[in-house]
Every structure is written in C-alpha cells, then in structure tokens.
Amino acid sequence: MRETFTKGMARNIYYGGSVFFFLVLLGLTVDTVRSLPKTDNSQNLTEEVAAGKRLWEINNCIGCHTLLGEGAYFAPELGNVYTRYGENTEAIKIFIKSRPKDGIPGRRSMPQFNFTEEELEQIAQFLKYADGIKTARNWPPNIQG
Amino acid sequence: MKYQSQSIAKLYFIAAIGLFVGQILFGVILGLQYVMGDFLFPEIPFNVARMVHTNLLIVWLLFGFMGSAYYLVPEEAERELYAPWLAKLMFWIFLVAGALTILGYLLVPYATLAEITMNDLLPTMGREFLEQPTITKIGIVIVALSFLFNIGMTILSGRKTVINLVMLTGMTGLAVFFLFSFYNPDNLVLDKYFWWFVVHLWVEGVWELIMASILAYVLIKITGVDREVIEKWLYIIIAMALITGLIGTGHHFFWIGTPGYWQWLGSVFSALEPIPFFMMTLFAFNVVNKRRRDHPNKAATLWALGTAVMAFLGAGVWGFLHTLAPVNYYTHGTQITAAHGHMAFYGAYVMVVLTMISYSMPIMRGQKAGNDRAQIVEMWSFWLMTVSMVFITLFLTGAGILQVYLQRYSEDPMTFMVTQDKIEVFYWMREVAGLVFLAGLGAYITSFFVKGEEVKIA
Numbered sequence: 001m002r003e004t005f006t007k008g009m010a011r012n013i014y015y016g017g018s019v020f021f022f023l024v025l026l027g028l029t030v031d032t033v034r035s036l037p038k039t040d041n042s043q044n045l046t047e048e049v050a051a052g053k054r055l056w057e058i059n060n061c062i063g064c065h066t067l068l069g070e071g072a073y074f075a076p077e078l079g080n081v082y083t084r085y086g087e088n089t090e091a092i093k094i095f096i097k098s099r100p101k102d103g104i105p106g107r108r109s110m111p112q113f114n115f116t117e118e119e120l121e122q123i124a125q126f127l128k129y130a131d132g133i134k135t136a137r138n139w140p141p142n143i144q145g
Numbered sequence: 146m147k148y149q150s151q152s153i154a155k156l157y158f159i160a161a162i163g164l165f166v167g168q169i170l171f172g173v174i175l176g177l178q179y180v181m182g183d184f185l186f187p188e189i190p191f192n193v194a195r196m197v198h199t200n201l202l203i204v205w206l207l208f209g210f211m212g213s214a215y216y217l218v219p220e221e222a223e224r225e226l227y228a229p230w231l232a233k234l235m236f237w238i239f240l241v242a243g244a245l246t247i248l249g250y251l252l253v254p255y256a257t258l259a260e261i262t263m264n265d266l267l268p269t270m271g272r273e274f275l276e277q278p279t280i281t282k283i284g285i286v287i288v289a290l291s292f293l294f295n296i297g298m299t300i301l302s303g304r305k306t307v308i309n310l311v312m313l314t315g316m317t318g319l320a321v322f323f324l325f326s327f328y329n330p331d332n333l334v335l336d337k338y339f340w341w342f343v344v345h346l347w348v349e350g351v352w353e354l355i356m357a358s359i360l361a362y363v364l365i366k367i368t369g370v371d372r373e374v375i376e377k378w379l380y381i382i383i384a385m386a387l388i389t390g391l392i393g394t395g396h397h398f399f400w401i402g403t404p405g406y407w408q409w410l411g412s413v414f415s416a417l418e419p420i421p422f423f424m425m426t427l428f429a430f431n432v433v434n435k436r437r438r439d440h441p442n443k444a445a446t447l448w449a450l451g452t453a454v455m456a457f458l459g460a461g462v463w464g465f466l467h468t469l470a471p472v473n474y475y476t477h478g479t480q481i482t483a484a485h486g487h488m489a490f491y492g493a494y495v496m497v498v499l500t501m502i503s504y505s506m507p508i509m510r511g512q513k514a515g516n517d518r519a520q521i522v523e524m525w526s527f528w529l530m531t532v533s534m535v536f537i538t539l540f541l542t543g544a545g546i547l548q549v550y551l552q553r554y555s556e557d558p559m560t561f562m563v564t565q566d567k568i569e570v571f572y573w574m575r576e577v578a579g580l581v582f583l584a585g586l587g588a589y590i591t592s593f594f595v596k597g598e599e600v601k602i603a
Contacts, residue, residue: 005377006377007373007376007377007380010377010378010380010381010384011307011380013380013381013384013388014380014381014383014384014387017384017387017388018383018384018387018388018391021387021388021391021392022387022391024391024392025391025392025394028392028395028406028410029338031404032338032398032403032404032407033335033338035404036332036334036335036402036403039334039402039403039404040332040333040334040335040402041402042332045331045332049331050331053331053333054268056271057259057268057270057271057272057329058255058256058259058260058264058268058270058271059255059256059271060192060193060196060255060270060271060276061192061271062192062271062272062273063191063192063193063195063196063255063273063276064190064191064192064195066478067333068333068337068400068401068402068478069400069401069477069478070273070337070401070478071273071478072191072192072195072273073478073479073480073482073483074178074179074191074192074195075191075561076560076561076562077478077561101187102186102187103182103183103186103187104182104183105183106181106182106183107182107183108178108182108183108191108562108565109182109183109186111186111187111190112187113256129333130333133333133334133401133402134402135400135401135402136399136400136403136405136408137400137474139399139400139474139477140400140477140478140553141474141475141553141554142553142558143558144552144553144558144559144560144561144564145552145561
C-alpha cells in the first residue's frame, strides 16, 4: 500500500465503519422484531407449542434434522413436515412413536424417545406451528423440504 | 520467549491438540454413519456424535485462541502477564467443565443431561452449537471474563500495540456476543434471529479480529517486516471484516420468517465478505515476500500462508458460492452448507491456531524452531490435512449439488432419504478423505516428538 494511505486512515475506517454498521444492524434488528408478528405465527404460539419446543430442544432434534434449513443435514427438513404429512398431526405422532428401539439394520433411523401421549401432542403442535411461519418465497422450495 | 508467563500458552495448546484429536475421531464416526446408518446405533446416535464433534471444535479453538493470547499479549505489552495463577486456574476449570460436558453427552441421554443440569430453570440447551448445559455456559462466561480481565490488565499497564488492542477487542466481542446464548424465547423466529448473534457474529465477525491479530503477530515475528506496515494491513482487514460481516448477518435471515429486505441486504453485504479474506491472502504473501530475515521455522511460514489461502477459499469462495438469496433458496440447509462449513473452519480458525502453535511451541520448548526432521514431518501433516480437507469439501459440494437437483430442482423431486441413497458414493469418498485427514493429524502429533539437531535460540 502506498504512503498516501496511512495507518491513521486505516484505523479511522475501522472504527468509523464498524461503529456505523453496528448501529445499522441494531436499527434493522429493531425493525425486524417489530414487524415479526406479521410472519412469525405467534398468534398460534400456545403453551402446548412452547412445551413442544422445549421437548424439541432437550432431545436435540436439531442434531439430525433441519428446521427452516438450520441444523444438521442427516435427516429430513421439519419446517414443512406438517404439510408433507397431509396436515395431520396424528401422522407425525405415529411416525415418532413407531421408531424401532434398536434401529434399522444398515440404515439411518430415528431413536425411540418413549414420549408420552401428551408429549407427542406437544411436539406435533410445535411442528405445526413452525410450519405456519410465513417464510419468504414460501421456503422450502417444495414439499420434500 | 521474553517473559516467563508466556509459557502458560503451552498448557492451552496441549489441551487444544488433545481435543482436536477427539473432534476428528468423532468426525470419522459421523462420516461412517452417513453411509452405514446403524453404526454405533443406538449407543452413540448421530446427533450425539455431531454434538461432540462440533462442541469439541469450539472448545479447542477457544483453548487455541486463549493460548495464543497468553503467548502474544505479554510479549507485545512488554511485561509479564497480570495474573499467571488466574490463567492456570481458568485452564483447569475450562478443561474439567469441557470434559464433563462431553462425557455428559456421551454417557446419558441428552434429555437426562438437561434434567440433571436443571435446564428448566433457564432453558438454553438443544440449539445447534449451543447444546452445552446452562451451567457449562455460565462456566464459559466466567472463564471468558477472567481471561479478559487478565489480558486487559496486562495490556492496560503495558505497551498498547495494535495487535494487542485488536486481540482484546475480538475477545471482548466473543464474550459479549456469547451472552445471546442465554436468550431462548418460545417464538421460534426470534430464537433463530438472535441465535445468529452468537454464531454469525462470532465466526464472521469478532473471530476474524482474533484471527487477523494472531496472523499479524506471527508474520511480524517470522518476516521482520516493519510493524507500521503490518498494522496498517491489520486495520484495513478487520475494517472490511466488520463492514461486510455485520450486515452480512442478513444472509442467515432469508428463510426464517424475517422481513424481505434481508434478501437484498444479506446478499449484497455477504457477497463482499470474501474481501477481508482476500486481503489477508495478499497481506500474508506480500509480507513474506518482503521479509527482512529468513526465520528457521519454515513450517510456521507454511501454516501462515496456508491459513490465508484456505480461509479465502473456504470462508470466501465457498461462502460466496451459496450466499446470494436466489441461489441460497435452493442450497439452504444442504450438503453445500456442510462443505462450506468444513473448509471455512479449517482454513480460517484451525489453521491460524496451528500457525501460532507452530511458531510458539518450539520457543516454549527452548528452541528457535523445530529441528529439520520435525519440520519436515510437520509440513507433511500440513499437506495431508489441507489436501484431504480440500477433497472433503469437493465431495460434499458434489453431494450437495446432486442433492439440490434431485430433491429441490428437478421436475419430480425425490424425498430426502431417497436422495441421500442416490448420493451415497460422495459420502464414501468423503469418509476416505476424512481418514487421510486423521492420518495427517497423526503426523502432526508425531512431529512434536521427532528428534534431530536442535535449532538454538540465537
């Protein structure tokens, strides 16, 4: 770099630039949080859904699945599983319930979590709620996730 | 080594390398589970192995960063570390907490771990990369604050170089943004939005400051190039990192229920994120070409150039590949993401820590550089690990492109699991590349024990 571009100028770009864009990020964050109710399906965020989210977390579902594309890539996307299963929470519950304890020889298999009926309902309701979030361009691209 | 307290770094580096080995062993297990789905099932299911793989990575990189800081901060500040005893104490606390957490993942079901650690009091578990029990997270905060206090006091009462201030800023940012891991709202969109304040603002934000300051320090030492020149580069690199990376966070806000303007902002700013990495490459080669001395540690020079190139490829090029919203619409959450993640973490953060270890470890062991034979083994390990990581990335990219086509793009989309079967051959090749990486890691560790003629400190 030429002498005309001094260390002082580089320093000012660093301080000025990072403070400015940090403030922009803060501003956009405020705007995003304010406009979320239009898309985030919070009108359907019931106690049951919240309990389902906790079960989702403490069983580390994200360690295999993606949810709205985030997570691990070992098992199917679940942000639209409610739609994929014909908008039927019972079908989701039956799938989770029927996983063999010792897996399937040679293949990937979801563990058997031994959930109670109440817990199964909570998880299914959580997945239904997640499916109701309005994502841009209605992501994922198709029903397969 | 000018100051006795710098040698604390050795402890941190040994732990880092040990955990690195664990991380790679679990990586190989995961790779095998991709093709042999029932491998170790149900004893170590995929989600547990993955959690161990990613959490070990984070913990050993943190050990590496802290070790690097403990080595370079006293020398830059021209004084002993403020409280060496505190650095040692925190080392053991962090190591024990980390080990207990990993054992917890492996020995009891995750839900049981949540119960034992009273996750209900402040639920923070079960989100990607932030799987640690809440009590471990609190431990991380305590360790980070003690660390900041220690290097902060050292810097404040010593010489304030640009490298030290950038390191301190980066580490402060790391600690501050980690606090978002305690915020876990029931609203999934909010949860996801602020989760990125830890994950993105770490790896595409403040970690770049830490990386750049480590790289600048090592380059000053091995090339003898004027500090003024290096500091100017350092400022402009981190300026570009934050100018592009802060709003670049928006490339994670395309499909999670957040407003549409993020499609534009995220695409444009994150498309500029390769710039700081490209500048790092220019910087490293420029400075090495203008070197005023030939440092006997050839291996450290190789790592320094390697990290600059690989960070640009992994974080820059492979990031750009799928960062524009119209592309990301198809690639989001596929093996493309995995490909990028592997090379970016290896190129930027693994390699920069190994650069620092390569430079400082011989000095802490009383030599100026490793002996010739040891350096040759170390350079072999560099090529084995780096080339195999390139292949891991290429194979995962191949898998990802096919996955996108079969599952999302073609006229008649296949289900996820059918698609996975179709692309199995790529996973097999990735696993082979993973085994080569493991061999490279074996060579790396061997290099510390190869005997030869010592290179004395002048």
